[in-house]
Amino acid sequence: MIRKNLRIGLVGATGMVGETFIQLLNEEKVSVQELRPFASEKSLGQSITYENKQWPIQILKPDCFKGLDLVFFSSGDPISKEWAPEAEKSGAYAIDNSAAFRMSDNHLLVTPEVNGHLLAENPQPQVIANPNCSTIQLVVALNPLKKFGLKKVHVATYQAVSGGGKEAQNELTSQMKNLSENKKIQAPQDFPHQILFNCIPEIGGFDEQGFCSEEMKIINETKKILQLPKLQISAFTVRVPVLNGHSEAVWAEFEKDVTREDVLAAFREQEGLKVIDNPKNHAYPHVVEASGKNPVYVGRVHKDLNLPNTWIFWVVADNIRKGAALNGLQIAAKLF
Ligand SMILES: NC(=O)c1ccc[n+]([C@@H]2O[C@H](COP(=O)([O-])OP(=O)(O)OC[C@H]3O[C@@H](n4cnc5c(N)ncnc54)[C@H](OP(=O)(O)O)[C@@H]3O)[C@@H](O)[C@H]2O)c1
Known part of the structure; x- marks a missing residue:
């Protein structure tokens, strides 16, 4: 699992995938320097508890990914299309659960046990697509x-x-x-x-x-x-x-x-x-x-x-x- 102490953004933190993501971080005891959860306006005021700390939910806005190493997106195609390139521009890797970039010739589509070697061949911050669940x-x-x-x-x-x-x-x-x-x-x-x-x-x-x-x-x-x-x-x-x-x-x-x-x-x-x-x-x-x-x-x-x-x-x-x-x-x- 992830060994470095990263600054991680999580777009869709209150959804099914976002909550499972937090659960997996817990199970794997991944230490974070920062967790920055994002959701819609209706979730403002809520926070995510991780490593005994409260991380308040934020909404997406210009420069919201500044300082992050990695941003996970699980809020659907339109949000990924608009915001994942912003994460890349701010110097973070964006790992995207939507279908927005999967079939693009310019983006990797990765199931690590199958074609994870592609990641080593393309080491710079970029948008990487997670395939469809099926x-x-x-x-x-x-x-x-x-x-x-x-x-x-x-x-x-x-x-x-x-x-x-x-x-x-x-x-x-x-x-x-x-x-x-x-x-x-x-x-x-x-x-x-x-x-x-x-x-x-x-x-x-x-x-x-x-x-x-x-x-x-x-x-x-x-x-x-x-x-x-x-x-x-x-x-x-x-x-x-x-x-x-x-x-x-x-x-x-x-x-x-x-x-x-x-x-x-x-x-x-x-x-x-x-x-x-x-x-x-x-x-x-x-x-x-x-x-x-x-x-x-x-x-x-x-x-x-x-x-x-x-x-x-x-x-x-x-x-x-x-x-x-x-x-x-x-x-x-x-x-x-
Ligand atoms: N479920 C699966 O098995 C599965 C598998 C593979 C891929 N995916 C993909 O993963 C994505 C999320 O799926 P899910 O099942 O987690 O959906 P979900 O349970 O409906 O959750 C959607 C998440 O998106 C957030 N969101 C909605 N509008 C937003 C906005 N304007 N700005 C920021 N966040 C916003 C929601 O926040 P609020 O709570 O504030 O509304 C919620 O956290 C989809 O693209 C889906 O296709 C899902």
Whole structure:
């Protein structure tokens, strides 16, 4: 983890990702010289407690990043677009959780266990993009399979409501509460339909070809991070009534004919990836176990009956930890 005593800014400190970021700093006992939390005007007057000190919430304004070494952004695309370059101009590294810079040719998109070496090759303060939560766990599982000649990937996701932020998570819990109190389930606000007892095949807006933006993020970001521009990859994303933790069913086709032992051995060698694979004893990854933990988990590894050299597996991770805050901290750890 980060060893230097840094001056850290945290934009979106009161959100799901921001709060998890503070929790991770606590768990890793990271000492800071300064913590400068930012949120919207409605949070002014609140403060963040860290290392027995109160750090008052501030709002974004000119020169607000002065003196900081590192600024984490988790307040959505428009805020990152406007303010992350300001952090860079003031001499800080900006690690951005939004989609604003991910596909830019001028910015790194980093999952440290996969392409962290790029950070050492580009050591000056800059805006570094954190990939989409569903992409991060997918690339950690796909990276060790590149040596088999990874040709084609199909992924279907089962994504938790926490991926939509605090308000989205509250929508599921308040629908549950109303149901348990025999009240009418309130109309959806963050989701297009009731999320309780439902699966919604829509995450982000749709394009002309019928893909929603979450699917296109997975497709484009995976190719960029794995440096496989010709990878044939398709994604179908679904929001499910799970509080926290994303799951993915993956079909991966290789050039090479390999055994199950080859695939398992490759997974076991990958940093950040844990194999749980004994399905007959009900041992495979699932979100109840994975939520609140740091690794990406993989299991249910088996060969497709019809598709040549195609392997099927199940990938699970905590979307706020490895999918956002932890990945950002790991980037920082490589920088400092
Ligand atoms: N949740 C996930 O699993 C996940 C995973 C990967 C990436 N991300 C990305 O991370 C970002 C944040 O997600 P989240 O889940 O943490 O959302 P969230 O729970 O809704 O939190 C949003 C944060 O942004 C702050 N904010 C809003 N307006 C602001 C402003 N004008 N100036 C400064 N801060 C402002 C909010 O402050 P107030 O409390 O004052 O409103 C809050 O701290 C998004 O870009 C999201 O796509 C999320």
